[in-house]
Amino acid sequence: MKTIIIDTLGGDNGSKPIVAAIKSFLIDNPEDKVIAVGNENELQELKGVCEIVHAPYNIPMEASPLDVMRHKDSSLYVANLLMKEGRGDAVISAGSTGGILTASTLLLKNAPNVKRAAYVAPFPTKIKGKKVVVLDVGANNENSPEELVQFAVMGSLYAQIVLKVEKPKIYLLSNGTEEGKGSPVTKEAYKLLKNNPNFCGNMEARNALSGEADVIVSDGFTGNVFLKGCEGIAKMMSGMIKSAFKKNLWTKLGYLHVRKGIKEMSETMDYKSTGGAMLLGVNGVVVKAHGNSDEYAFRCALNVAKSLADSDISNKISEGLK
Amino acid sequence: MKTIIIDTLGGDNGSKPIVAAIKSFLIDNPEDKVIAVGNENELQELKGVCEIVHAPYNIPMEASPLDVMRHKDSSLYVANLLMKEGRGDAVISAGSTGGILTASTLLLKNAPNVKRAAYVAPFPTKIKGKKVVVLDVGANNENSPEELVQFAVMGSLYAQIVLKVEKPKIYLLSNGTEEGKGSPVTKEAYKLLKNNPNFCGNMEARNALSGEADVIVSDGFTGNVFLKGCEGIAKMMSGMIKSAFKKNLWTKLGYLHVRKGIKEMSETMDYKSTGGAMLLGVNGVVVKAHGNSDEYAFRCALNVAKSLADSDISNKISEGLK
Structure with missing residues (x-):
């Protein structure tokens, strides 16, 4: 059983394709869990399907690292914070490459030996x-x-x-x-x-x-x-x-x-x-979905996040770099 | 009137397409001259059309800089040497990027201020x-x-x-x-x-x-x-x-x-x-034709070499970098 945290803001196509992807993922993987982070008003369909965490601020594409760390109510920040607190095994976001890099490296920190x-x-x-x-x-x-x-x-x-x-x-x-x-x-x-x-x-x-x-x-x-x-x-x-x-x-x-x-x-x-690019070397699995992802792309991102989480890649990397 | 020196070895397709390109270039530009450097046996058709300089050694693609400078009978070396001696205004070769770089920078030297x-x-x-x-x-x-x-x-x-x-x-x-x-x-x-x-x-x-x-x-x-x-x-x-x-x-x-x-x-x-890539910043015009060049590609290389020579680009670069 793995828990995947997904930032439902940040994609170019709104949260609709993400909601659909989460639903289909959980039908195929009933033993896994998802935490959807974002604007709860847009996530009504997920009630009863998965946990919803309200964090309605969407980090803009051009945000500086300082902006990212200042907005503690952003979906990106909260998603990474939940991950840091051990609430999940992987985090997915379609936000900017730079934003994800900042939030994940500063909150999750590099895995040992990386x-x-x-x-x-x-x-x-x-x-x-x-x-x-x-x-x-x-x-x-x-x-x-x-x-x-x-x-x-x-x-x-x-x-x-x-x-x-x-x-x-x-x-x-x-x-x-x-x-x-x-x-x-x-x-x-x-x-x-x-x-x-x-x-x-x-x-x-x-x-x-x-x-x-x-x-x-x-x-x-x-x-x-x-x-x-x-x-x-x-x-x-x-x-x-x-x-x-x-x-x-x-x-x-x-x-x-x-x-x-x-x-x-x-x-x-x-x-x-x-499924997008993956940020390797931090504590935990971080998947950066393509900004223009549709339901299929998010579904692939969820699959990749799950297989990386199942494989315990972070620990294997730390082990491999000893 | 400009003189273009062309290394007729070094291309993947032998000297045939080069010979044809030289002939057509000189018909269209009767006021210009070409010096064809290579194996004179392969250049019989150019007799009476342009000057031929016999230098039959073909520098292999993987030659080291030392190899290039050692083989003073190579078409590439001789073409650049003629250029150095003021016999021409531009030099063209379809040899390796590295070989041309070595011969041209070591023999022609960088233009002033470059x-x-x-x-x-x-x-x-x-x-x-x-x-x-x-x-x-x-x-x-x-x-x-x-x-x-x-x-x-x-x-x-x-x-x-x-x-x-x-x-x-x-x-x-x-x-x-x-x-x-x-x-x-x-x-x-x-x-x-x-x-x-x-x-x-x-x-x-x-x-x-x-x-x-x-x-x-x-x-x-x-x-x-x-x-x-x-x-x-x-x-x-x-x-x-x-x-x-x-x-x-x-x-x-x-x-x-x-x-x-x-x-x-x-x-x-x-x-x-x-016409290929040009090596800018050395004394004189150096054109690196694509290795796989056919007659048309060599003809374009000759045209580019001529317009660069006509424009006096080397001196303009030195002037521009003062």
């Missing part, structure tokens, strides 16, 4: 159904080589638990494949990572999604540029494909012929099934 | 026909804030000369748009760039290709990850689209309906028309 928490995000690959996780994609502005070595351990545990890869192949994101290529930090990290039997060397960004790697380690600044660069170009190309099909009746007819293939591509590129 | 040379690459944007240049995309493994400030000046001159943008809008590649976001280096660069009247702030990788920016400044490590990440995902999506259309007769029929739109997309994403 130098820095990291956002880990699963990416699609060329190999159907296979995913690769990249970390850190944005919790840090810079990282030391020692922190990258810890990220390798944290990412591997994530890949084992969520992606079910027994021996995850670890690579270091760099500007060349040979040893000796890279920034001063990655060069140093390479030397230290050689002790990890699953470390396979440097990976260029162009091959990151080839399906060869299970875990790709990066400092938070570069990882963020990689994540958002991929997002941007994927969106741009999807837009161009859509407008190619929308031109006239003939092109619309053309779409009917290939919609299965195009749908497969959209599914491959879809972030929703991944 | 701290570090940078590779600049033009990217497509959402706005039809509009390009954005990103630098550095791989000449450096790390950069100081002062170097990023110089890249802004160099990139602007490039945008003015090649993209014909009068007042190029300059952005700094970062992990957030607000001032105060970024790595320690970008934060410091932001403060210094405020003095540049065309500086518009931070740009997240996700919006880099929105068409808002003309110049995006990055350290060489992050810029390389951005470039190759974009390349990788664009290739992956193109592959998925192709296989969606190739499934059966019906999907092939579907393709006929949308081929115009898909062709437009391919043209937008096509790197060939850009």
Whole structure:
């Protein structure tokens, strides 16, 4: 039995899709519990379904760390506080990356032996159904080589638990494949990572999604540029494909012929099934759902939060970093 | 009258497409000259068309800087040496990024006032026909804030000369748009760039290709990850689209309906028309053609090399950085 705390504010689509996702999650997982934190007026449907905690203030996207810690009545703050008080095993929010980072690292604190928490995000690959996780994609502005070595351990545990890869192949994101290529930090990290039997060397960004790697380690600044660069170009190309099909009746007819293939591509590129990014390295499970999440995306976030909580990942990370 | 020196080895497709490109370039630009450097046996067709210099050794892709400087009979070394001796105004090679960087920076040296040379690459944007240049995309493994400030000046001159943008809008590649976001280096660069009247702030990788920016400044490590990440995902999506259309007769029929739109997309994403990446900041014009260049791509590289040589960009950069 696990309890998942969910911040029902912060998403772009209001609390409706979250309410629906909670209901469906609890039908499929009757032994688990959910605590819904937010504006109780919007959560009437959840009465009798799960515990509701009233915390109606929604932290705005651009809030500074100070703003986050000042608004003790915000859904994000209260959700993390409940987690800190031991009321739950995982916390989910669709709020801003920065806001969640602040609330979770300051309230929950890093797990024992963890130098820095990291956002880990699963990416699609060329190999159907296979995913690769990249970390850190944005919790840090810079990282030391020692922190990258810890990220390798944290990412591997994530890949084992969520992606079910027994021996995850670890690579270091760099500007060349040979040893000796890279920034001063990655060069140093390479030397230290050689002790990890699953470390396979440097990976260029162009091959990151080839399906060869299970875990790709990066400092938070570069990882963020990689994540958002991929997002941007994927969106741009999807837009161009859509407008190619929308031109006239003939092109619309053309779409009917290939919609299965195009749908497969959209599914491959879809972030929703991944549940979002996870903040690894704090005490407890923290899932950052995509801001634009719909019911399906929140449902996936609940599933991922549950499997991470079931697996006791925080303790495993502390253990692994000893 | 300008003389362009071209390394005819180093490309993936042999010297054939280069020979064809040189011939067509000289027909359109009879007042200019070309020096073709490589294996003279492969350059017979150019006899009487342009000067041929025999230098038959092809520097392998994975050559170390030491290897590059040792092989004084290589086409790459000789092409740069001719440039150093004042025999030409621009040098083009489809050899490795690292090899060209070594030969050009060590033989030609940085232009006066330039701290570090940078590779600049033009990217497509959402706005039809509009390009954005990103630098550095791989000449450096790390950069100081002062170097990023110089890249802004160099990139602007490039945008003015090649993209014909009068007042190029300059952005700094970062992990957030607000001032105060970024790595320690970008934060410091932001403060210094405020003095540049065309500086518009931070740009997240996700919006880099929105068409808002003309110049995006990055350290060489992050810029390389951005470039190759974009390349990788664009290739992956193109592959998925192709296989969606190739499934059966019906999907092939579907393709006929949308081929115009898909062709437009391919043209937008096509790197060939850009001529490749340019190494800015050395004495003289250095163009790195894409390894996989065909005749059209080499022809574009010759055009870009000519317009950069005509514009006297090296001296303008030295002047701009005074």
